[in-house]
Each structure stands twice: as C-alpha cells, then as structure tokens.
Amino acid sequence: VCHGSSSPEYLASMSPDEARGREWTEAMQRLLIIPCGGSTVNSTGSVVQSGSAMSCRDAFCPEGASAEKKASCASDCEQHPFFCTATCADFGAASAACKSCRTECAAACECSLYCEPLIKDAANCVEQGGRWLPTLSQNFDNVWSAMLTLFEISSTEGWADVMHVACDGVEEYVEPIRDYNQWAFVPFFMVYMFFSAMFIINLSVGVIVDKFMDLKHAGAGDLMLTDAQRKWVASHRQLCNRNIFFDLTDLHKLPPLRRK
Incomplete structure (x- = not known):
C-alpha cells in the first residue's frame, strides 16, 4: 500500500471504481481466525x-x-x-x-x-496476531524437496543457513529452539558438505571437462561448429595458404575476369 493511501483526504478523492478495487483487495488479503468446521x-x-x-x-x-x-x-x-x-x-x-x-x-x-x-x-x-511462515525456501518436507535442498547446498551456496535452521527445528508446527538438534545435524551437514563439495562436485566437473577436451581433439577443434562454419573456416585456411606476390586491394571493384 502506498504511503498516505489510508488518509482521509486520499479516501475522499477516490473514484467509485477505485473504492471497489480497494475493498476487493482488502477482502482477498484478510486473515480470519475461525474454526475449520465448528466441531x-x-x-x-x-x-x-x-x-x-x-x-x-x-x-x-x-x-x-x-x-x-x-x-x-x-x-x-x-x-x-x-x-x-x-x-x-x-x-x-x-x-x-x-x-x-x-x-x-x-x-x-x-x-x-x-x-x-x-x-x-x-x-x-x-x-495472537502473527503469521506462521517458513524460515527458508529450502525444506525437507518430501523426497523431492530434500533432494533439491541437498543439491543446492552441495554448491556451498547458503548451506550454513540450512544447517542452522535444521539445528533449531523441534517438530512440525512447533516454534524453533536454538541448537535443539545441533548434535544430530551439525555432523551430518559437515560430513555431507565435505564429500559433496570436495569430491562429488569436483569429480563430476573434472570428468565433464576431460570428456569435452577429448571430443574437441577428436573433432579437430571444430566440435561446436556447424557445417556452414566448417566450410567458412576451411575456405579461409586455403586462402591464407596461397602465395600472393602482390597485395590485392579493392577486389570487389575489379572486373570478374581479373578476380580469378
């Protein structure tokens, strides 16, 4: 909401359409604390x-x-x-x-x-007027989320935040307590980061780079070139290998017979 949008002067200057839009937005954003079924x-x-x-x-x-x-x-x-x-x-x-x-x-x-x-x-x-929201976007709520979280922290990006949140976790729908599970999760994250960052990631990157270099040498350096690009490179190599005694300038201005 913009600053001053709740002032009496601004509310008095609103058009009927703006007032209806404001009421609709407030109705969609409201939070009611009521029983689910009333039982x-x-x-x-x-x-x-x-x-x-x-x-x-x-x-x-x-x-x-x-x-x-x-x-x-x-x-x-x-x-x-x-x-x-x-x-x-x-x-x-x-x-x-x-x-x-x-x-x-x-x-x-x-x-x-x-x-x-x-x-x-x-x-x-x-x-009591608060909002129950997740601390981080990463979580271990299901198998896929857990795999994604482990893959993200294996790059050493934000892994300490995930470790601290895991150490403070108590159980579902319970307020976190500082270092509640530190002896369970700190060793796990330290061991996982050591093996994932130092071995798995580096090993995977090394294998990919070695394979790329092998393919590059096997393809005579034109692995990533298209057929048209290969022909262009070959024609320029042939042109550069020809012996030219006199420099050719403004070749496009010469008659066709003199270009040969």
Missing part, C-alpha cells in the same frame, strides 16, 4: 457442531464438496502424520475427541483453497 465436544462427551455457522468451510465453501472429495479427505485425516495423531492415540479412535478432531481436519481438507489448519505453536502464533 467440538460438549460437557456430556458428545460431538456437536456448535460453531459450524461461523466455520471456514461454511463461510468460503458453502456449496460443499463432492462425495468423492469427502471420502478422500476422511481417509487422509485418519492417516495424517500430524493432525489428530496425539488426540486419537491418547483417547482412542472411537472417542469423541478423536472424532471431533478428524471432523475439523476433514473440513479443512474439503475447503483447502481457503482454510489452513494449524496446531500447537503455529495455532497460538496466528491466534
């Missing part, structure tokens, strides 16, 4: 939908999800590695607390475009 457990130990009217799913996905989507979300929440694992492990899968938690998980999944479920320190952070 909870009452005093009698039963699951009730007391907050469904103000839930994220009913507010942003009132049309509901398809039966296939609901079944997929329910199955994913039963096997989710983070959400409801502690609740269902402590109270059992048939308990009201576990059912309510999985209902909230499924509600967030059915409206995943607008709802972001958070737990533990992440939920407390957002409830």
